[in-house]
Amino acid sequence: MNNQSTVARAEISAEASAIVSANPAPPVHMAHTVHATHADVWAALADLADPEIPVISLRELGILRAVREAADGSTEVVITPTYSGCPAMGQIEDDVRAALHAAGIPARVVTQLAPAWTTDWMTPAAREKLRAYGIAPPQCGSDAHTHSPSVIKFSRQALARDVVPCPQCGSTHTTETSPFGSTACKALYRCLDCLEPFDYFKPI
Numbered sequence: 001m002n003n004q005s006t007v008a009r010a011e012i013s014a015e016a017s018a019i020v021s022a023n024p025a026p027p028v029h030m031a032h033t034v035h036a037t038h039a040d041v042w043a044a045l046a047d048l049a050d051p052e053i054p055v056i057s058l059r060e061l062g063i064l065r066a067v068r069e070a071a072d073g074s075t076e077v078v079i080t081p082t083y084s085g086c087p088a089m090g091q092i093e094d095d096v097r098a099a100l101h102a103a104g105i106p107a108r109v110v111t112q113l114a115p116a117w118t119t120d121w122m123t124p125a126a127r128e129k130l131r132a133y134g135i136a137p138p139q140c141g142s143d144a145h146t147h148s149p150s151v152i153k154f155s156r157q158a159l160a161r162d163v164v165p166c167p168q169c170g171s172t173h174t175t176e177t178s179p180f181g182s183t184a185c186k187a188l189y190r191c192l193d194c195l196e197p198f199d200y201f202k203p204i
């Protein structure tokens with residue numbers, strides 16, 4: 001009798017443990033393991049615009065550099081400032097954090113200074129949006145970088161005063177009226193045909 005009940009209990013407990021192990025682990029850690037894909041992160045940040053040029057997204061501008069996985073498995077969003085000391089950078093970093101938070105995406109914002117941002121990182125779409133917005137896009141294209149160093153040395157100076165087409169009428173009959181426009185990264189120009197003043201996004 002004693003033996004029988006011991007066997008019975010053993011069977012019950014074996015059955016019980018089998019049921020327990022057959023059950024999946026309780027989903028208590030699900031909230032932490034739900035990983036936002038990099039596409040989710042890009043999507044959450046897609047509408048973020050440059051504070052100074054609201055028609056251009058940070059991605060088109062080349063400020064939003066990368067979404068990557070850090071060594072500890074967390075997600076990092078890499079941003080690169082345009083001009084060093086650009087006053088908009090603090091705002092941009094805050095905007096990125098706020099957008100990630102709003103989307104419920106746990107990610108760190110990392111500012112990366114190298115390689116340094118250049119106007120070549122601007123997408124063609126961004127250049128066209130700049131022009132449509134009334135700001136002449138940077139003239140110094142990628143071909144300037146493929147020249148030999150000695151050519152760059154001399155042409156850089158020339159390019160700074162190169163022909164900047166008017167974003168309003170397209171005339172190349174323009175003149176620089178001030179090396180600094182509404183922000184330090186722009187120069188003030190004036191069209192000698194339609195007489196409109198305009199900002200020129202200086203190439204760097």
Ligand SMILES: [Zn+2]
Nearest residue numbers: 166169191194
């Ligand atoms: Zn014009």
